[in-house]
Amino acid sequence: MNMLSWNGRLIPxxxxxxxxxxxxxxxxxxxxxxxxxxxxxxxxxxxxxxxxTRGLHLLQINPGDxxxxxxxxxxxxxxxxxxxxxxxNARVRFSAFREDGGLYMPLGNSASWLIESEMLDQESFVxxxxxxxxxxxxxxxxxxxxxxxxxxINAQLYVMASLYKRESGLGDCLIxxxxxxxxxxxxxxIFVVCEDQLYTPPLDQGxxxxxxxxxxxxxAMENGWKVTEKPLxxxxxxxxxxxxxxxxxxxxxxxxxxxxxRFYNVLSRKLTPLLNAKARR
Numbered sequence: 001m002n003m004l005s006w007n008g009r010l011i012p013x014x015x016x017x018x019x020x021x022x023x024x025x026x027x028x029x030x031x032x033x034x035x036x037x038x039x040x041x042x043x044x045x046x047x048x049x050x051x052x053t054r055g056l057h058l059l060q061i062n063p064g065d066x067x068x069x070x071x072x073x074x075x076x077x078x079x080x081x082x083x084x085x086x087x088x089n090a091r092v093r094f095s096a097f098r099e100d101g102g103l104y105m106p107l108g109n110s111a112s113w114l115i116e117s118e119m120l121d122q123e124s125f126v127x128x129x130x131x132x133x134x135x136x137x138x139x140x141x142x143x144x145x146x147x148x149x150x151x152x153i154n155a156q157l158y159v160m161a162s163l164y165k166r167e168s169g170l171g172d173c174l175i176x177x178x179x180x181x182x183x184x185x186x187x188x189x190i191f192v193v194c195e196d197q198l199y200t201p202p203l204d205q206g207x208x209x210x211x212x213x214x215x216x217x218x219x220a221m222e223n224g225w226k227v228t229e230k231p232l233x234x235x236x237x238x239x240x241x242x243x244x245x246x247x248x249x250x251x252x253x254x255x256x257x258x259x260x261x262r263f264y265n266v267l268s269r270k271l272t273p274l275l276n277a278k279a280r281r
Contacts, residue, residue: 001014004079006113033092037085037089038123043279089120089121095153127269141177172187182237199232201231210246212248254269
């Protein structure tokens with residue numbers, strides 16, 4: 001039976017339940033991290049912990065006096081081990097939310113947290129052989145404010161965009177901000193390549209502050225590629241030479257087609273082995 005970690009206590013998944021007063025269920029009052037574990041080690045745990053902690057403070061949720069990166073990492077490793085993920089490779093979701101009680105006004109601000117894990121078969125990041133087809137989702141736009149960059153569990157926009165993706169037979173779809181600029185995909189950040197330069201939207205455009213986004217930017221700059229954060233619109237994607245998406249689980253995904261524009265995968269093929277090398281350090 002699969003196990004969960006509930007506030008640091010391992011329990012069988014079938015024994016877990018939430019009260020109706022749970023604020024994650026009622027209001028989406030919390031945030032989460034999706035972390036890839038490779039050979040038993042949570043990748044970039046320091047970056048995930050830092051983003052999660054900053055998000056909790058922004059939401060005025062108190063993680064407690066014993067909250068630390070060591071606690072965060074140890075709890076993830078304990079769960080992966082308890083679930084007997086033989087390969088040591090897993091997808092982990094760490095959800096943190098405000099304690100139960102209250103209406104819109106909470107009764108308290110202490111954090112509760114839940115960790116889930118599932119085994120991954122692949123032992124490294126693998127670039128897709130066939131480029132995915134993407135289009136813009138226009139049913140809802142994302143606002144730009146101080147909360148836009150956190151991974152909120154209030155994710156209605158991404159749910160609706162994912163439904164559109166499935167109904168349209170797409171590999172993914174692109175999210176727009178209030179200005180109509182392209183900022184990300186349903187679960188990924190976006191990069192484009194134009195004249196040997198790498199571009200990605202800045203956080204003030206409303207995109208999630210992706211961990212893999214940061215890692216790919218670091219790798220690119222370490223290897224001599226110029227990286228520029230700038231707003232992206234549909235015209236700039238149409239004129240780009242390459243486009244790819246990044247997230248913590250899949251690494252880099254090559255976009256082969258945007259509307260009727262086809263892309264190469266020259267830089268994404270170069271970046272993927274460098275990403276794997278960095279992950280194993």
